[in-house]
Amino acid sequence: MNFQLTEEHLAVREAARDFAQQICKPGVIERDTHMTYPTEQIRQMAEMGFLGMTVSPEYGGSGLDYISYVLALEEISKVDNSCSVIMSVNNSLVCSGLEAYGTEEQKQQYLTKLATGEWIGSFCLSEPEAGSDATHQRTTAVDQGDHYLLNGTKNWITSGGTSRIHLVIAQSNPEAGHHGINAFIVDTEWEGVEIGAKEDKLGIRSSDTHTIMYNNVKVPKENRIGADGFGFKFAMKILSGGRIGIAAQALGITGGAYELAVAYSQEREAFGKPIAHHQAIAFKLADMATDIEAARMLVYRAAWLKQSGGNYDQAGAMAKLFASAAAMKHTVEAVQVHGGYGYVKEYHVERLMRDAKITQIYEGTSEVQKIVISRGVLKGGLY
Numbered sequence: 193m194n195f196q197l198t199e200e201h202l203a204v205r206e207a208a209r210d211f212a213q214q215i216c217k218p219g220v221i222e223r224d225t226h227m228t229y230p231t232e233q234i235r236q237m238a239e240m241g242f243l244g245m246t247v248s249p250e251y252g253g254s255g256l257d258y259i260s261y262v263l264a265l266e267e268i269s270k271v272d273n274s275c276s277v278i279m280s281v282n283n284s285l286v287c288s289g290l291e292a293y294g295t296e297e298q299k300q301q302y303l304t305k306l307a308t309g310e311w312i313g314s315f316c317l318s319e320p321e322a323g324s325d326a327t328h329q330r331t332t333a334v335d336q337g338d339h340y341l342l343n344g345t346k347n348w349i350t351s352g353g354t355s356r357i358h359l360v361i362a363q364s365n366p367e368a369g370h371h372g373i374n375a376f377i378v379d380t381e382w383e384g385v386e387i388g389a390k391e392d393k394l395g396i397r398s399s400d401t402h403t404i405m406y407n408n409v410k411v412p413k414e415n416r417i418g419a420d421g422f423g424f425k426f427a428m429k430i431l432s433g434g435r436i437g438i439a440a441q442a443l444g445i446t447g448g449a450y451e452l453a454v455a456y457s458q459e460r461e462a463f464g465k466p467i468a469h470h471q472a473i474a475f476k477l478a479d480m481a482t483d484i485e486a487a488r489m490l491v492y493r494a495a496w497l498k499q500s501g502g503n504y505d506q507a508g509a510m511a512k513l514f515a516s517a518a519a520m521k522h523t524v525e526a527v528q529v530h531g532g533y534g535y536v537k538e539y540h541v542e543r544l545m546r547d548a549k550i551t552q553i554y555e556g557t558s559e560v561q562k563i564v565i566s567r568g569v570l571k572g573g574l575y
């Protein structure tokens with residue numbers, strides 16, 4: 193067993209840390225307040241190769257491993273989780289999905305633009321009546337010979353107002369249940385794609401989340417991903433990897449709050465000494481440090497399993513379940529360490545606390561992660 197990061201991992205982490213501090217941090221409070229999309233930050237992320245990190249250079253990606261990807265997400269999530277969710281969806285749902293299951297033509301036409309960040313992608317599974325219960329897709333894609341006719345509504349779509357490409361999950365054969373579901377590459381410039389209102393959210397406020405309507409959108413047959421009926425499996429397989437990314441986001445949120453709490457508690461004095469020297473505060477820092485280490489082990493191990501060809505379904509679910517709970521718990525504590533100052537925007541911890549909550553909801557709620565983990569347990573254990 194080797195817990196050592198490679199020189200390349202350390203370099204990626206350093207580059208992401210600098211990027212977060214120098215490019216994401218300036219203006220992060222204002223973008224959050226006004227729900228301003230981080231246009232310049234995403235442009236520079238593309239230049240840095242952060243939008244197609246694990247994609248082969250052949251298709252415009254950076255060709256790095258999954259551990260490098262989670263290290264970069266962790267660092268950016270310490271500062272700006274609107275940037276990190278856009279990065280996460282583009283990398284682990286859209287680019288990974290196309291690279292793993294797209295045809296050569298699909299990769300040449302779409303992946304090359306998504307991995308370089310020329311285009312941003314969205315992953316469209318959730319619907320008003322199908323969130324956790326994802327097999328109950330109401331969106332239909334009816335086979336018309338040379339194309340499918342796509343109709344329905346998706347909601348909560350990250351990058352919904354800015355993405356050029358949607359990977360859309362839809363039902364083509366209701367009698368076949370989830371075996372009738374397909375996944376499609378949809379260009380938002382096609383006729384019939386309608387972008388609904390932008391959500392006004394608790395956290396990750398500068399990422400743009402929209403409802404999307406598809407009204408008789410003609411999707412060419414060659415834009416289906418995989419064999420007929422592969423769409424639900426496609427979504428599940430891709431989400432297994434995506435959940436490791438969201439776990440890394442949660443880990444970064446806890447890490448960001450921890451770093452702020454450690455620094456502040458050594459500066460702020462009460463009763464004649466830095467508050468860090470009151471045991472009640474020091475113990476909060478100890479609990480944070482311990483949970484960060486535990487979350488890190490789960491996240492990095494899940495990433496390692498993914499890149500080394502192991503089964504990471506349960507490992508990713510565990511990482512997300514644990515890291516997101518830690519993020520919620522410790523961002524609340526980081527606000528407490530800051531006292532009244534923690535309650536205002538200037539000190540950054542209240543934003544991290546608001547951002548933490550979403551990591552327990554998207555890419556499968558904590559309850560869904562427990563469904564995935566418990567099914568693994570009941571299939572005969574995990575080890």
Ligand code: CAA
Nearest residue numbers: 317323324325326327350425428429432505554555556560
């Ligand atoms: N890999 C491959 N196949 C899988 C799989 C996996 N990880 N998980 C399930 N499947 C297959 C099953 O084998 C089954 O196929 P067969 O019948 O051929 O065996 C099929 O999928 C259906 O599986 P289940 O019977 O387990 O389905 P279920 O109805 O019980 O639901 C669930 C399982 C885990 C709850 C699933 O519905 C789920 O993950 N729900 C949550 C949806 C979700 O995560 N949405 C996220 C949207 S994207 C997002 O949120 C992005 C963002 O915010 C940034």
Ligand code: FAD
Nearest residue numbers: 315316317318323324325348349350553554555556557559
């Ligand atoms: P529901 O499924 O209605 O769940 C409500 C509650 O019931 C939850 O606590 C849930 O855990 C619980 N519950 C449901 N079923 C069970 C069960 N069987 N056992 C125990 N508890 C259960 N989706 C996309 O497709 N693409 C995106 O880009 C995307 N981005 C998002 C961005 C944001 C900001 C948000 C808020 C959501 C986003 N989502 C996206 C949707 C997200 O994945 C769903 O919100 C999530 O999967 C939960 O679905 P739901 O909201 O319908 O809740």
